[in-house]
Amino acid sequence: MSRIQCPRCQRPQSHCLCPLIPCLDSRTRVLLLQHPSEVNHALNTARLAALGLNNAELIVGEVFEDLPRLLNQPGYRARLLFPADDAQPIQTYGASDEPLLLVVPDGTWRKARKILHLNPLLAALPRVTLADGGVSRYRLRKAPGPGALSTVEAIVQALQVLEAPVSFEPLLRPFEALIEGQIAAMGEETFRRNHAGK
Template identity: 65%
Template sequence: MPRSCCPRCARPLSHCLCALVPRLSSRTRVLILQHPAEASHALNTARLAALALSNGELRVGETFPGLAAELAHGTYRRCLLFPGAQAMPLAELAQDGRPLQLIVPDGTWRKARRILHVNPSLAALPRVALPEGLQSRYRLRKAPMAGALSTLEAIVCALNILEGDARFDAMLRPFEALIEGQIAAMGEAVYRRNHAGGPER
């Protein structure tokens, strides 16, 4: 029999994270475009990010009808948070007075690139990148490259750069609880053997 889940955070009721999720306002609008394969994942950090931001939105899909027309109108300066040779350091936008909409693909690198490939209006957006040398707290997945962060961590880092250092760190509380809960469920020995790289104790 399937476990009952919280309709808000989608976690099992016994592990609901809603009490830890803050509600924060931001001048920057955040639009997360999540690949469908990530939506039911136990470690769905994009959903936590969207719940925490009053000016945030999560959309699930591979293609997003109507998005191209939406991106062509409005007062926001729109940027894609995604690395690339032409990506601008995000800190350079912190000095820009115009309101910003940050669009964040969510999925594995391959799936995120797929979202860009099938949505040309996204691929055409100017790209921004986070600083180099960042370290993820995501201890349950091996980073595919140096400096790779979970979606929630990347959004927190981006908003802190744009709107004030540490202002959005409260979003990391449910993320840390999520990781700790997964480690507890698998057991310390299994975690150390498969994720921590250390000897069993």
């Protein structure tokens, strides 16, 4: 018998995160393109980001037929948040800057690259990147390298820079509760043995 799920956050009703999900306005529009393999992931941080930001949209797929319309939002400059040699570091908006449509692929690095490969229009977008040295709070997964963040952490870091001094930290509350819940479920001893110090 399956547990009853919250229709909004899609967590089991007994572990619903909705009371922790903020309702934040942002000048930046966030477009999350989620690989289908992430949809049922226990730690679906892209969903948390989309639920917590009023100016965000989450679309699931590998090939996005509607991409031309999605990327041409009046009043926004589309930028892909993804590393590349020519990616520009994200910078705080100037007074007259047109806000960004921040396009964020969501999936493992391999799956995110596949999304870019299958959507040439996406791969052709100018890229922006986060400052080096971001440390993930995602204590349940070994990061593939320094600065590797979960999707919600990357979005928070990007918005904190773009829209400084506005704080988007509240977006991380449900994410941290999710991590704590996973650690509690596996037991502190198992967590220490398998994850602590990694």
